[in-house]
Amino acid sequence: MATCYDAATAKILNDTSVDALLVGDSCAMVVHGYDSTVHATVEMMASHTAAVRRGSADKVIISDLPFLSYRGSEDVSTQAVSTLMRAGSNGVKIERCKGNTELITRLVDAGVPVMGHLGMTPQSVNEFGGFKMQAKDERAAQTLLEEALELEEAGCFSIVLECIPSSVAERVTDALEIPTIGIGSGPSTSGQVLVINDILGLDSTFQPSFARRYMDGDQMVARAVEGYCEDVREGEYPNEGEFRP
Ligand code: KIV
Numbered sequence: 001m002a003t004c005y006d007a008a009t010a011k012i013l014n015d016t017s018v019d020a021l022l023v024g025d026s027c028a029m030v031v032h033g034y035d036s037t038v039h040a041t042v043e044m045m046a047s048h049t050a051a052v053r054r055g056s057a058d059k060v061i062i063s064d065l066p067f068l069s070y071r072g073s074e075d076v077s078t079q080a081v082s083t084l085m086r087a088g089s090n091g092v093k094i095e096r097c098k099g100n101t102e103l104i105t106r107l108v109d110a111g112v113p114v115m116g117h118l119g120m121t122p123q124s125v126n127e128f129g130g131f132k133m134q135a136k137d138e139r140a141a142q143t144l145l146e147e148a149l150e151l152e153e154a155g156c157f158s159i160v161l162e163c164i165p166s167s168v169a170e171r172v173t174d175a176l177e178i179p180t181i182g183i184g185s186g187p188s189t190s191g192q193v194l195v196i197n198d199i200l201g202l203d204s205t206f207q208p209s210f211a212r213r214y215m216d217g218d219q220m221v222a223r224a225v226e227g228y229c230e231d232v233r234e235g236e237y238p239n240e241g242e243f244r245p
Contacts, residue, residue: 001018001019001020001021001022001062001181001191001192001193002018002021002022002193002194002195002196002199003021003022003023003024003026003027003193003194003195003196003197004021004022004023004052004055004056004061004196005023005024005027005030005031005048005051005052005196006031006048006051006052006055007051007052007054007055008055009052009055009196010051010052010053010054010055010056010059011055011056013055013056013059013196014055014056014057014058014059018059019059019060019191020059020060020061020062021052021056021059021060021061021062022061022062022063022064022093022193023045023048023049023052023061023062023063023064023089024037024064024093024195025037025040025045025064025066025067025122025123026064026122026195027040027044027045027048028040028044028066030195030197030202030203031048032044036122036125036126037064037066037067037122037123037125038067038123038125038126039067040064040066040067041066041069042065042066042069042080042083042084044066045063045064045065045066045084045087046083046084046087047087048063049061049063049084049087049088049089050087050088052088053087053088053089054088060090060091061088061089061090062089062090062091062092062093062113062115063084063087063089063091063092063093064092064093064095065077065080065081065084065092065093065094065095066080066123067123070094070100070103071099074103074106077103081107081112085112090113091112091113091114091115091157092107092112092113092114092115093114093115093116093117093160094114094115094116094117095117095121095122095123095124096117096118096121096123096124096147097116097118097147097148097150097151098147100154101150101151101153101154102154104116104151104154104155104156105154105155107155108154108155108156109155113157114154114155114156114157115156115157115158115159115160115181116148116151116156116158116159116160117159117160117162118144118147118148118151118159118160118161118162118164118172119134119135119144119160119161119162119163119164119185120132120133120134120162120163120164120184121162122162131163132163133163133164133165133184134162134163134164135164135165135168136165141164141165141168141171144164144168144172145168145171145172145175148161148172148175148176148180149175149176152176152177152178156178157178158178158179158180158181158190159172159176159178159179159180159181160180160181160182160183160193161173161180161181161182161183161185161189162182162183162184162185163183163184163185163210164184164185165185165186166185166186166187166188167186168185169182169185169186169188169189170186170188170189173188173189173190179191181193183210184208184209184210184211185210194211194212195211197217198211198212198213199211199212199213199214200213200214200215200217201213201214201215201216201217201218201219202217202218202221203218204216204218204219
């Protein structure tokens with residue numbers, strides 16, 4: 001799984017073997033430049049979801065329910081989910097377990113596939129005091145395991161495990177029937193997810209230790225734009241084949 005936020009990237013990813021696209025609320029940070037995902041809204045997520053769907057007709061698309069959008073009345077939560085589903089997603093991801101299981105069961109009963117998300121849930125960054133590894137001691141690991149089982153029982157089809165020790169991710173994965181998707185949680189989860197900007201190396205000032213850059217995208221983009229500027233300044237762009245007299 002990889003995150004995706006726009007139609008152009010979705011068009012490229014549509015022709016890769018990646019299994020699913022996550023329209024993550026990380027878009028608030030990597031696309032909109034905010035310092036946390038707390039700034040994502042339903043409108044923002046719906047706009048990115050619709051763009052990704054326009055670019056990718058074939059992939060399974062899961063969209064994040066943004067911060068607090070699923071914590072109001074039943075009506076408000078249902079409206080948020082329906083906005084994202086109508087924008088083109090095939091399911092939604094909800095962070096944390098406590099207080100969410102009734103909603104999850106209700107959505108699953110209504111035909112909405114729901115993905116859980118435990119561990120370093122970024123919407124809770126203010127509670128955690130930063131983007132820090134979670135479930136580091138036995139008590140926290142046991143709580144996380146119990147919550148994963150609760151989410152499975154509630155009807156989640158999969159759970160993202162973010163930034164927890166590899167041994168805990170393995171324990172949770174072994175205990176569940178549904179697949180786990182890891183990020184920063186080692187190799188033992190059923191699958192992996194990465195933020196597309198990290199895969200493409202678009203920001204060398206932000207490189208989480210668990211993310212692998214598959215290209216130096218920021219340098220490549222800068223080189224391409226410098227090449228264009230140089231050609232314009234030297235009168236080499238456009239050439240005769242690139243305009244009509
Ligand atoms: O918002 C996001 O991109 C995510 C992934 C990092 C799991 O939730």
